[in-house]
Amino acid sequence: MEINNQSIIGDIVAENYKTASVFKKHKIDFCCNGNRTIADASRKRQLNEEELINELQGAVAQNAQGDIDFKTFPLDLLADYIEKTHHRYVDSKIAEITPFVQRIASVHGDNHPELLEVERLFQESAGDLSAHLRKEELMLFPYIRQLVKAQMSGGNRPVTKMGDAKDYIALMEDDHSVEGDRFRTISDLTDNYNPPADACNTYRVTLSLLQEFEEDLHRHIHLENNILFPKAIELTESIAE
Incomplete structure (x- = not known):
């Protein structure tokens, strides 16, 4: 799963729900306002894009085999x-x-x-x-x-x-x-x-x-x-x- 600064938040969570915990940690709304890009959300929350992407990729890497898609x-x-x-x-x-x-x-x-x-x-x-x-x-x-x-x-x-x-x-x-x-x-x-x-x-x-x-x-x-x-x-x- 590729994640970059133009990835859509809702699409990321739809692909892997474990990323939701990262967005919740940074108070980024992924459900009602999930149509924003990583770049947009990072700018609004004053976050470092690269660090946020790394956190998301870490969450994806921990994905359990039995998770429901x-x-x-x-x-x-x-x-x-x-x-x-x-x-x-x-x-x-x-x-x-x-x-x-x-x-x-x-x-x-x-x-x-x-x-x-x-x-x-x-x-x-x-x-x-x-x-x-x-x-x-x-x-x-x-x-x-x-x-x-x-x-x-x-x-x-x-x-x-x-x-x-x-x-x-x-x-x-x-x-x-x-x-x-x-x-x-x-x-x-x-x-x-x-x-x-x-x-x-x-x-x-x-x-x-x-x-x-x-x-x-x-x-x-x-x-x-x-x-x-x-x-x-x-x-x-x-x-x-």
Whole structure:
């Protein structure tokens, strides 16, 4: 895998997810803003390009033999994987985390007023993400499955109620950007999920759950923005109406 200063961040992570840890270390957004080059990201974060490339190549060299290459997945299988793995995770974790966030905001909000903002942001995210997942599951993912069937059978492009597929995907990517910004703010408010000295066990558990949720969201958005969506657009354009 060749990496240079003109390599696209999203493509690098799509090729090898182990590079994501390097981008996270340097606070480079690879999921919602993965269309930038190494040069662009290095300039914005004031990083040395050569050192960043060396770190990325080191991560690639450590790649385990058993890692999953999602780029090789058929589109319908990838959509199924995302729905069954990441969508169900979001649904279950929202239900689990919500009472924790409410609890620490109520108990510790006087001494840590930032927790009130964390609670508000998470509640907004919970509502918006739930609606977003249903849009994908009821509109976009069924369309992708129909696309694959049309490709295999030599049929025409499927008709869909969501309008232009490229425009609809752009709306999904906009939703992803909103969530990326929200959780970046939550991370900043909580000092990157580091509990203060007076934090009780519930406080600490809540921050761990929020951090885990954000990390899964990054993987989730990466799979859609950098692999599923571009391939769905490419397949759409290759099938006649």
